[in-house]
Amino acid sequence: MEKEILEHGLNMNRRRFLSRLSLGLGSAALGSLLIPDLFSKGKEELAMAGLPQFAPRAKRIIYLFQNGAPSQLDLFDYKPLLQKMHGQDLPASIRMGQRLTGMTANQAKFPLAGSYFKFNQYGQAKAWISELLPHTSKVVDDLCIIRTMHTEAINHDPALTFFQTGAQVGNRPSMGAWLSYGLGSENKNLPAFCVLLSKGKGNGQGVYSKLWSNGFLDSIHQGVQFSSGDNPVLYLNNPDGIDKVDRRKMLDKLAELNQESFKEFGDPEINAKVQQYEMAFRMQTAVPDITDFSKEPEDTIKLYGPDCLVPGTYAANCLLARKLSENGVRFVQLYHQGWDSHGNLPSQLSGQCMDVDRASAALITDLKQRGLLDETLVIWGGEFGRTNYCQGLLTKDNYGRDHHPRCFTIWMAGGGVKPGVYGETDEFGYNIVKDPVHVHDFHATILHLMGLNHEQFTYKHLGRRYRLTDVAGKVVQGLIA
Structure with missing residues (x-):
């Protein structure tokens, strides 16, 4: 029993440590998603720093x-x-x-x-x-x-x-x-x-x-x-009874919940999902025109x-x-x-x-x-x-x-x-x-x-x-x- 209590305590400490460690990075990542220009110095941040590696012939x-x-x-x-x-x-x-x-x-x-x-x-x-x-x-x-x-x-x-x-x-x-x-x-x-x-x-x-x-x-x-x-694009439109304002509020709350999960588990796929939700929201305006x-x-x-x-x-x-x-x-x-x-x-x-x-x-x-x-x-x-x-x-x-x-x-x-x-x-x-x-x-x-x-x-x-x-x-x- 004492061994189990000790292991539980270690797990709690580890979780608390990872949560604190990820807080700054996770908040910055979430902020850059919800406010795209917050950390951007160009018209669009590249997925990888330093790319392209030389002048491209095609874009x-x-x-x-x-x-x-x-x-x-x-x-x-x-x-x-x-x-x-x-x-x-x-x-x-x-x-x-x-x-x-x-x-x-x-x-x-x-x-x-x-x-x-x-x-x-x-x-x-x-x-x-x-x-x-x-x-x-x-x-x-x-x-x-x-x-x-x-x-x-x-x-x-x-x-x-x-x-x-x-x-x-x-x-x-x-x-x-x-x-x-x-x-x-x-x-x-x-x-x-x-x-x-x-x-x-x-x-x-x-x-x-x-x-x-x-x-x-x-x-x-x-x-x-x-x-x-x-x-x-399937599932892009809002369901009946949900307007753009409601969808925005829902996504903000969902992002907060996902951020809590990211603090606890540190899984980068959580932030990737938030990015996808935000992209889908922006696509609601762009796709019909395209x-x-x-x-x-x-x-x-x-x-x-x-x-x-x-x-x-x-x-x-x-x-x-x-x-x-x-x-x-x-x-x-x-x-x-x-x-x-x-x-x-x-x-x-x-x-x-x-x-x-x-x-x-x-x-x-x-x-x-x-x-x-x-x-x-x-x-x-x-x-x-x-x-x-x-x-x-x-x-x-x-x-x-x-x-x-x-x-x-x-x-x-x-x-x-x-x-x-x-x-x-x-x-x-x-x-x-x-x-x-x-x-x-x-x-x-x-x-x-x-x-x-x-x-x-x-x-x-x-x-x-x-x-x-x-x-x-x-x-x-x-x-x-």
């Missing part, structure tokens, strides 16, 4: 992620040899025993599939662009087309997770969360990281919240998902197309991404589902391109007209590419393609990248022959454009310093203007 990012893996061989990487050898078996000397998915591993033959679509060259770089992308072809001189992306992952979940978090497993911060942690938002009334979802006409692969997770970072850095409908397209000029609506007035479409999300970015959101992530073309590719791909071509090009044009493209990095691409051989039965006008991680195409625009075509694949479109770009290299280059050294931009968790690029990656200087 913000819009990532147009094409979930399911677009076929580079039908869109950007023209291979005449595939047309000539259509139906012939892929030479073993080219495949070199590469790992295959379970969907084609048991195929006796690997018949080469030439693209059903016509290609033409556009722009100063004479870049080959498919007839499916007529609008993209008009902005090709603004694009940095990377034909030699490659990854280790061969299935959707790990490949998608790898691109978004730098690891093929979960519980890692997403790219947007890293940038929120490092650079914060330029607008105190909007989060640093926003997520928009849309579905195409093709075979879809799911997306899930771990892709915009904060991982082991504070929860304030998690992506805020916007949805279509009357409430773009999501209202009624004030957009008629020529802007015409540029994006009529679908931009339909909430939840890819076109509407591209326009919303421009508005969020223009208003200081650091990282806007779009996910457009429907690119998983294992069969009936010509039909599915046509539908997908009709969804995204006009709006993607419109976003580039819109940002450029507003003088924002130079400081906004736009990225377009999926988690891996598609095979040069057919999955299943092959006909002249119908085929499917399996997953291909060895080489695929993405493009970037604005934000300090060099327009043109980067990298070269072999004449079969199967292997890289010049200038490979790994996912870690891609991340390192993006961080560099944002003014961050990927090797020094770390977070200590469970005794180890983590970074977006893990223990690899190099900045690809050839991509930078």
